[in-house]
Amino acid sequence: MISERLEKLVEDMVDKGVHFEDAVREFEKRFITRVLHRRDGSLTRTADALGIHRNTLSRKMGEYKIKRGAG
Numbered sequence: 001m002i003s004e005r006l007e008k009l010v011e012d013m014v015d016k017g018v019h020f021e022d023a024v025r026e027f028e029k030r031f032i033t034r035v036l037h038r039r040d041g042s043l044t045r046t047a048d049a050l051g052i053h054r055n056t057l058s059r060k061m062g063e064y065k066i067k068r069g070a071g
Helices: 002-015 020-038 043-050 054-064
Strands: none
Touching: 020 043, 020 054, 043 054
């Protein structure tokens, strides 16, 4: 099911001319925000859930202007 939904999303984005970098940034930002919200703003738990280092998470949050209370 997720594969089909993702395939449709990618198809729509390609059809609309969305650039690869923009798609990746938007996906990453939304993914991080969602996991951060589900982990009640805990950077350590969010980084663990994402499988990335806490410093990487902090850097990405700064890059995407994600607040700890975002969700």
